[in-house]
Amino acid sequence: MSGTPLIFICTCYETLSRTIPRGVLRTGIVARRPNAHIEFVPSLCRREDIDLIAGLIKERKHASVLLAACSPFARGNVVLDGLARRNPAMQASLVDVREGCAWVHGGNPDAAAAKAVDLVCMGLAGLRCREHSSEFHFQPVRRVLVVGAGPAGLAAAGTLARLGIEVSLAERMSRPGGLLNQIGRLFPYNMPGREFLATFLSEASHPCVDLLPKTSVTRIEGDPGRFEAHLSLEGRDMTVTAGAVILACGAMPVLPQNRFHSGELSGVISQLELETRLNKLEREESAPAGIAGAVFIQCVDAREDARPYCSTICCPTALKNALRLKNLNRDISVTVLHRGIMTPGRDLEELYRQTMASGVRFVAFSPASPPEVHGDGFVSSVSLTDALSARRLEIAADLVVLSTPLKPRPETASLAGDLGLRLDEIGFACGTEPMQPLVAPTPGVYLCGAVRWPVSAQEAVDQGRAAAIKAAGFLAQGALDLNRLFLPGSRRGPASIRTEACSRCGRCVSGCPYGACRREKNGPVTVCGIRCRGCGLCVAVCPSGAVRIPEQDSASVRAMLREIAPRPTALREVHR
């Protein structure tokens, strides 16, 4: 095996040679590297070219190859990737002598040639010092822990089971379903909640799904691919080993404490309380007694400075229940007091239209002058200023329904540390916005449903399925995919620590944003390969130079810089 790299210079069908003649380039390189093996080729990027050079490299027994060609964004990456596929063990490096030299310095051919020679020599120096990270073993456990058996968790579990993956489904309560158990009808199609839930319950009752009711997750340890979750089943402790975790622990309703005389005036109730009453009335097929006027107040305890967010689902929920009231008794006058009706899309906007057509009245108010609820023991009326006409209104009411938002559950924060989750300012969990909203920063951890943001039941199950396929994809990954951290064709492994140089100061441990560097008691610091993203922060904070990213080692960068550092004048000439 020859230690000297083989250099291929692509003339791009001789268009490169117009600016940088072959002879100039060869002389320049040989002057600095007398033993260089240089091959000029008219093209590198056709399939047959790649086959040819891969064969040549094998035949001449070179361990590494330097390509001087076009930008990686033009065809360079195609060549690198093609070579890596044909010969994974080979070290290949690419320098851009077309866009970055011949093209941008076309008006100054001498400088272009000098820069091309510099780049080739830098590439050679980098290749000489470059190391390969060792393969690391990744064999994930084919089981997923799903935390929470609401609609999102049930859909995630059902989907995974159908893809042949074992699931442990931990549910805090004695029966699955979550908040959906309390919902009689679902917007926008008025589907019975029970019917909707039944679909996903039956999907999740599958031999692959281990439903664990009355179970809370106390702690999650271990690494992606092999998480150890400590569960508490009615006080009994147990451990589940899972390759990935899907967090679906939902959200909880805010109760309207002391707002609009709730708890003080009879007839002022929460939206959830109305839901329960409507469920009962619909079951018994009876009409609501003693109600002539109902007033819904939206955005109670929401979109205020103390809770500055819109909970997404309260408007459609109010519309749905206003319609249900109207369906039970046409004569009840129903008024919705709102700060903008949030019904985006096709189906929800249609629900809004239907509700208006059924005779439900909508009045907008401004947060600066909120409605006032009046009564003596019993609620009697609501007064407000109509924000659209600036007129004062007094609406007779014997029922006032307060729409309150959902807020994060305490489990979200307590598991966030173990799972490396980021929480937003409200306390909901964050994914990787915008393209991977359900994917947590830690590999193998996924979110779905209201743990991330309030969602409708339909959206919760959609997210459950989406999180499930992400988790299944993660478990199907091989070590090779994980080694290729970013660029196609350029293998880049995790950071590695030279134990003998490590002073065990722990700066890399606290500096790593992904929890990849860690120290066991007083032992040496190790890097968890699957957590490492190759960001290099550990390299930057290490005072003893013990940490390296093998393919991006600072020794090789230094060697590359040395190629140009001794001749600062030449460098200035190029950039003049």
Add this chain to the structure above:
Amino acid sequence: MHAPDSPDSLPVLVVGAGVAGLTAALDLAALGIPVVLVEREGCLGGQAVRLDKLYPSDHCGFCPVWTDAAACLAHPLITLHRHTSLEGLAEEDGRIMAQLAASPPAVDLDACVFCGLCLDACEARGVPGTIKMRLEGMLSAPDTPPVPYLNPVLCSRCGECAGACPTGAIDPLRLDRPPQEVRLPVADVIFATGFTENDTTMVPEYLPDSHPDIFSALDFEAWTSEAGPNAGRIARRSNGKTPRSIGFIQCVGSRDQRFQPYCSSVCCMHALKQARWAKRRLPAASVAIFFTDLRAIGKGYEAYARAAAKEGVLLVRSRPGLVFCLPEEGGGSTPAVHYEDTGSGELITAEFDIVVLNGGLTACPMPGRSGSSTQTGSACGFCEEPADVSRSVVQGSRAAALVAMRLASRTGGGL
């Protein structure tokens, strides 16, 4: 595991390489399921890559989408067909046969090495200006140097460029060739065809297309984009001057019984984003949004709207009745918005140097969606239900999950 090499494993067809389609394709391929991704345009990323910034992060739209597009291009199980559209689906012997129409452009970007030899040949023999190196093509690969573009009107079809091209990438005869029909047996179909901006001429009261300073939202995005013609500077299209005021009118052609009754769901946030960026770039300008309901309901959206208000973006709850043009001192004209101030009930006419019309977006058709049996085909992204990037990618993954489950049940067990 799914055996990708077995002859029985037909690919899943994903129609549209916007954010939903890219996500669906990558999620399926991660499970070892082969995918054929067809895209009507030459570039990947759909509408999202045309956005200068994404809300609520204010990041540019290109990079996050580029990462996924690059992963799709590099994935050995994903076959991409650009300039190809789905014409219909047929059932043959219990299999789904996709009818595709490919209209390859004169320059095949997969073969082109951007060497410029065609340009030289054309300049020597052909009509000057026929071939131009255009940067717009950079979205196609998804990041390449300027690519040759053959102007079909100027081209004399002399063939000099084809003779000069070392890789056979350019062929002017392709300009005149009818679309190639391709039939492809597929295991399942995911529709992710996205949306188009409505023809705003349907809303005559807002004078669309009649004044250079009246923009559609996506036009305004392109006009003010940092990668656009003004490098991020906001200028009037009529005279190049810096605008003193910008008005955004919402629900134009949407939530409107005449055209589109539904809400496009992305425009409130889109206007808030454009308004915030306008205010950041032109702190002295007055920026107003005329909205019906300000629907900022997603994760972090309300905070974004509050920040906009705090930064001085005027939020006016009103649906203007009229946009008209007023003559300007020193010639020219400026648009004016006639609206009711709902707080006071007063009718107000306010001049705005730029008016942006925001609203109607129409889902693209999904050929063969209705005709196919209910056991196949999933839709995701805007073509299914109005959705922004964050919702579209979730729906893309969901569609992939539904397809993977169907395939698993056919093979009787896991993948």
